[in-house]
Amino acid sequence: MTGRSAQMMILASLLLLLNGVCPAGEAGGTPAVRGASSGMVNYFTDNGFGNPVSTLQHPCAERYKDVTYIAYQGPHEDPFVCAYDHAAKTWSGPVKAGENTMGKTPDAVDPKDVDNHGRPAIIVDGKGYIHLIFGGHGGSYSLGINNLGTPGNGRQTHVVSKNPGDISSWEVLDNVDPFGTYSQFVKMDDGDIYLFYRHGSHRSDWVYQKSTDNCRTFAPPASLLKHKAQESDRNIHDAWYAWFDKGKGDTITASYVYHPCRVMGHTKERYNGYYMKMNCADDSWHNADGKALSLPVTKEYADENTLVFNSGTERSNHGTCHVDNDGNPHILFRMGKGQVRYSRWLGSAWQAPVVVTAESRNQDGDMIVESPLSVKTLLSGGGELRWWNTSDGGLTWAKGACLISSTEAGYVPGALVRNGGPGGWMVVSEHKAVQNHLFRNLYLLGDGGPVERAEAGAGNLGDRLKNLEANPPAPKTDKAEKKKHKKSADSGDGDE
Ligand code: ZN
Numbered sequence: 133m134t135g136r137s138a139q140m141m142i143l144a145s146l147l148l149l150l151n152g153v154c155p156a157g158e159a160g161g162t163p164a165v166r167g168a169s170s171g172m173v174n175y176f177t178d179n180g181f182g183n184p185v186s187t188l189q190h191p192c193a194e195r196y197k198d199v200t201y202i203a204y205q206g207p208h209e210d211p212f213v214c215a216y217d218h219a220a221k222t223w224s225g226p227v228k229a230g231e232n233t234m235g236k237t238p239d240a241v242d243p244k245d246v247d248n249h250g251r252p253a254i255i256v257d258g259k260g261y262i263h264l265i266f267g268g269h270g271g272s273y274s275l276g277i278n279n280l281g282t283p284g285n286g287r288q289t290h291v292v293s294k295n296p297g298d299i300s301s302w303e304v305l306d307n308v309d310p311f312g313t314y315s316q317f318v319k320m321d322d323g324d325i326y327l328f329y330r331h332g333s334h335r336s337d338w339v340y341q342k343s344t345d346n347c348r349t350f351a352p353p354a355s356l357l358k359h360k361a362q363e364s365d366r367n368i369h370d371a372w373y374a375w376f377d378k379g380k381g382d383t384i385t386a387s388y389v390y391h392p393c394r395v396m397g398h399t400k401e402r403y404n405g406y407y408m409k410m411n412c413a414d415d416s417w418h419n420a421d422g423k424a425l426s427l428p429v430t431k432e433y434a435d436e437n438t439l440v441f442n443s444g445t446e447r448s449n450h451g452t453c454h455v456d457n458d459g460n461p462h463i464l465f466r467m468g469k470g471q472v473r474y475s476r477w478l479g480s481a482w483q484a485p486v487v488v489t490a491e492s493r494n495q496d497g498d499m500i501v502e503s504p505l506s507v508k509t510l511l512s513g514g515g516e517l518r519w520w521n522t523s524d525g526g527l528t529w530a531k532g533a534c535l536i537s538s539t540e541a542g543y544v545p546g547a548l549v550r551n552g553g554p555g556g557w558m559v560v561s562e563h564k565a566v567q568n569h570l571f572r573n574l575y576l577l578g579d580g581g582p583v584e585r586a587e588a589g590a591g592n593l594g595d596r597l598k599n600l601e602a603n604p605p606a607p608k609t610d611k612a613e614k615k616k617h618k619k620s621a622d623s624g625d626g627d628e
Contacts, residue, residue, distance in 0.1 A: 174536075174582035175562070175573035176214055177226050179206045179592040181239070182246035182570050184561045185546035187452060187496055188314050188375065189253045189266075192546035193559050193576070196256040197297065200549060200556045203254035203264050204574055207596060208235035211252035211266040211291070213299045216576060216583060218555050223585045226592055229293075229302040232267040234286040238603050239596060241569055245605070250286050255317035255325060255550075257346035260296030263305075263317070263325075265289070270333040271311035278311045280355060281336020288312030288329065292347065308341055308350055316376050318384050319550075320412055326384060328356075328376040334393040335359050335369040337428060340376075342415070356417070357388065358428035369393040370431040373402060373450045380459035384410040386417075387440075387453035387463050390431060402449055405440040405465045405475070405485075420461060420477045440475055440482050443467060452547060454501045462501045462526070464509065470494035472511055474526045476504070488520050488529045489513075498548040498558065508532065510558055512543045517560055517577060535577040540564055543575075554579040569600060 184204040206212035214225035252266035270284020312329035339353035374388035451464030473485035492513030519532030561572040
């Protein structure tokens with residue numbers, strides 16, 4: 133090594149150390165209090181609540197005209213928005229953008245008392261208005277008859293910013309079905325916006341509603357994945373978890389896993405991996421091999437036509453899916469110990485799934501497909517968020533740069549920022565191993581690690597912690613516990 137390159141390496145290490153993000157030795161310290169500039173902190177807000185972001189409700193952030201807009205679940209499970217202007221290097225927000233009917237007062241302190249399904253997804257429309265969809269966990273009986281599924285809780289709610297590019301004020305647009313959960317926006321190049329969601333609790337169809345006028349109106353829901361009781365055992369209903377994103381050109385990808393939903397003796401079992409693609413020119417669907425599909429897809433039909441892999445008795449969970457320049461899909465699923473597995477379509481078959489890294493458990497994240505052979509995954513796990521890269525089409529994976537780490541906390545990621553980049557790839561919430569409340573610091577992470585914010589702007593809890601101490605939530609009675617468990621069995625849910 134030349135003297136100059138040694139100097140450069142030392143300088144690079146020092147810069148990393150100053151930034152407080154995964155320096156030599158990497159794990160260690162709490163990034164929030166280590167490494168930020170004077171008067172600054174590494175998180176952009178401290179009022180994330182429960183599980184504020186997820187890869188499932190997505191996008192949770194979009195970069196539009198050099199501003200990254202971020203939506204997350206805050207106090208009372210309400211949707212909040214922050215914005216970062218990359219040119220001016222200034223933050224704004226958080227602003228509360230609506231009311232989640234599932235929120236509780238006072239703030240819950242037991243994770244089991246937070247529903248989390250109503251966390252928001254965000255999209256900026258063709259005119260620059262910002263839309264959030266949030267608050268749904270299938271909708272209650274009081275909202276009317278759900279023809280596509282079984283009732284749950286909450287109310288899927290759509291709000292829009294009153295002005296383009298301005299997060300300061302919001303209004304409700306009452307134009308989508310209230311029976312939604314896991315709401316996801318997909319925006320096409322021509323400006324059409326598709327809203328995908330599960331139309332009720334577990335035993336419900338997955339549907340979409342399409343808007344061709346910047347979300348001012350939506351077509352009625354169309355079913356994609358069908359729920360139904362099994363012929364041989366009416367106690368078990370076929371159910372699904374699905375993830376949607378824009379594919380190549382005017383197409384949308386759907387990747388999903390199967391959930392055998394038991395009415396009696398409910399479990400969270402999920403199996404297998406599936407894929408299909410929508411041609412938005414005529415809203416027709418095809419499998420990876422190009423065969424036209426009949427919708428809605430049943431379990432039997434999916435096994436025959438859209439299977440990526442059969443997980444056998446090993447449980448799986450949804451991940452994310454993106455296409456390469458040829459339009460071929462690359463898919464992440466979680467399996468076994470929650471470790472992410474990768475597969476891609478080879479043109480006539482799916483590559484056997486490969487474990488990206490066995491270094492941690494309970495991983496989650498997203499990926500960038502640079503070319504058919506070059507893929508970067510950004511994964512949480514083991515108290516850090518890190519890139520794992522392949523240059524051989526996913527057969528082998530190498531450890532890449534770490535964007536944040538801690539010995540005292542784990543990080544829960546959202547899906548990649550829509551149109552994000554080195555200035556901000558992903559939003560994560562920080563979950564400390566020891567804390568007596570459910571508020572979370574939130575971070576926007578780019579190539580330089582967390583995007584800093586002045587401490588005064590990032591501190592948004594006010595008196596909430598003091599108030600919680602003074603007025604703690606009432607202890608649960610046995611009766612309330614039993615009722616909750618019954619509800620849980622009926623509608624089948626904890627978080628997810
Ligand atoms: Zn279920």
